[in-house]
Amino acid sequence: MQFYVNGYKPGDPFVEDAHPSVAQRSDGLPDEVDVLIVGCGPAGLVLAAQLANFPDIRTAVVDRRDGPLAMGQADGVACRTVEMFEAFGLADRLVAEAYWVNEVCFWRLDPDDPTKITRTGRIRDAEEGVSEFPHVIVNQARMLAYLQDHMERSASRLRPFYGLEASGLEVDAGGASVTLQHLTTGGSSTVRARYTYSEERQAVAEELIDFDRKFSKMFSADGKGVDQEEFQRYFVAQGRFTAGVATRHAPSIITAEATDQHLAEGFQVGTNFHSAPVIRLADAKPVQLGHAARADGAWRIYVFADRDGSRARKLCEFLDSDASPIRRFTPAGADPDSVIDVRAVFQQGHRELAVDELPPVLLPRKGKFGLVDYEKVFCSAEIFELRGVDRESGCMVVVRPDQYVAHVLALHECGRLADFFAGFLID
Ligand SMILES: Cc1cc2nc3c(=O)[nH]c(=O)nc-3n(C[C@H](O)[C@H](O)[C@H](O)COP(=O)(O)OP(=O)(O)OC[C@H]3O[C@@H](n4cnc5c(N)ncnc54)[C@H](O)[C@@H]3O)c2cc1C
Numbered sequence: 001m002q003f004y005v006n007g008y009k010p011g012d013p014f015v016e017d018a019h020p021s022v023a024q025r026s027d028g029l030p031d032e033v034d035v036l037i038v039g040c041g042p043a044g045l046v047l048a049a050q051l052a053n054f055p056d057i058r059t060a061v062v063d064r065r066d067g068p069l070a071m072g073q074a075d076g077v078a079c080r081t082v083e084m085f086e087a088f089g090l091a092d093r094l095v096a097e098a099y100w101v102n103e104v105c106f107w108r109l110d111p112d113d114p115t116k117i118t119r120t121g122r123i124r125d126a127e128e129g130v131s132e133f134p135h136v137i138v139n140q141a142r143m144l145a146y147l148q149d150h151m152e153r154s155a156s157r158l159r160p161f162y163g164l165e166a167s168g169l170e171v172d173a174g175g176a177s178v179t180l181q182h183l184t185t186g187g188s189s190t191v192r193a194r195y196t197y198s199e200e201r202q203a204v205a206e207e208l209i210d211f212d213r214k215f216s217k218m219f220s221a222d223g224k225g226v227d228q229e230e231f232q233r234y235f236v237a238q239g240r241f242t243a244g245v246a247t248r249h250a251p252s253i254i255t256a257e258a259t260d261q262h263l264a265e266g267f268q269v270g271t272n273f274h275s276a277p278v279i280r281l282a283d284a285k286p287v288q289l290g291h292a293a294r295a296d297g298a299w300r301i302y303v304f305a306d307r308d309g310s311r312a313r314k315l316c317e318f319l320d321s322d323a324s325p326i327r328r329f330t331p332a333g334a335d336p337d338s339v340i341d342v343r344a345v346f347q348q349g350h351r352e353l354a355v356d357e358l359p360p361v362l363l364p365r366k367g368k369f370g371l372v373d374y375e376k377v378f379c380s381a382e383i384f385e386l387r388g389v390d391r392e393s394g395c396m397v398v399v400r401p402d403q404y405v406a407h408v409l410a411l412h413e414c415g416r417l418a419d420f421f422a423g424f425l426i427d
Helices: 020-024 042-052 079-087 091-097 140-153 201-219 228-237 310-319 325-329 382-386 414-422
Strands: 032-038 059-063 103-110 113-124 164-172 175-182 188-195 277-280 285-288 299-304 340-346 377-379 395-399 405-409
Touching (some): 032 042, 299 310, 325 414
Parallel strands (some): 032 059, 299 340, 340 377
Antiparallel strands (some): 103 113, 175 188, 299 395
């Protein structure tokens, strides 16, 4: 239904209408952009795929290669990466094409006959329940092709420029000037960009690189100096790292201090939002709650209702009032869930709740016809148990656009919620 929010039209619903700026854009490299991305590796293309969803942001992507990567060196895809691909609508294809790493076997030279190898251990690959997705293997070139495909189907029809090497960078108050060498034709050009990439990932990247160093050393030890059982123990102990779910962002303006963590122990502030199955109220469809998150730049407030739902309804009244951060930060004319998207999970069964008695903030009107979006409310008592959410008092879990938990708050903390958003959103 979400595909046709502005009415049915023929054609592939996965290809968005091109933004009017696409027709006005010249084919060549622009002189000036908002964001310039150097490098079409996984980091560059994930960012490009995300920005492609925002045609108002002028983005250019360059790489010194002469074309898309044909054969990548990497092929292991962590569960968390598949979760991220789901937000781009790419997980189904990836999971269908990939090899699934369900179990891992450990081998070494057979001490009785060193011309053979013998199996020393066999374990589950990823800890049970760590993600709704498996750890998979697919060539990195295919991962990048999916992302480029997403960019081309987006409203901005974003495409990388190849054969351009960044050779100089000058940063000033207005942004950055990047010198690009044209590797096939010779010569150079300069592109002005307004923004450069954030610092938050630096600490996370360093931690991951340290882990990778130690891990790859053990892998390549070739049986020398590394005890097989120790290696197997390390492999199991580091399972959350290899599944990609060990990252925890430190407190910042977009990640709060975990003062109310006891209300939802399974949604740790700073870590990725751990999905769980729920039933969508309006159509009784079993879905993953985490898949409500799309790569659309929106913040999400997951309202986990208290036992009888009364505090959750009160919070919804606030979210619909003039003091609401939704009113304050949503631009005029934009869909009400485009900046802050409210979802609610009730403890009652889906046959015990009436859709038409839900608070208006959970039935937002969208698109050019003002159709009601009925997909905001879910039912499940199990998710409260699975993720340690307090069933008596409920809570709200605020999730960043990149699916990391930003805040956990009691349902009555309307002021703190409003203050949190006011710390970084612009009126
Ligand atoms: C042998 C090997 C096996 C691996 N296996 C795995 C695996 O199984 N799973 C996994 O998750 N990871 C694996 N990795 C790690 C993985 O490849 C990297 O983490 C990943 O590629 C990093 O992505 P990136 O976008 O940061 O950089 P890169 O993939 O290195 O991409 C950088 C891009 O920037 C371009 N570029 C660089 N400098 C310039 C410039 N000045 N101007 C223009 N363009 C430029 C390059 O051409 C390149 O396309 C492996 C790495 C190696 C070496």
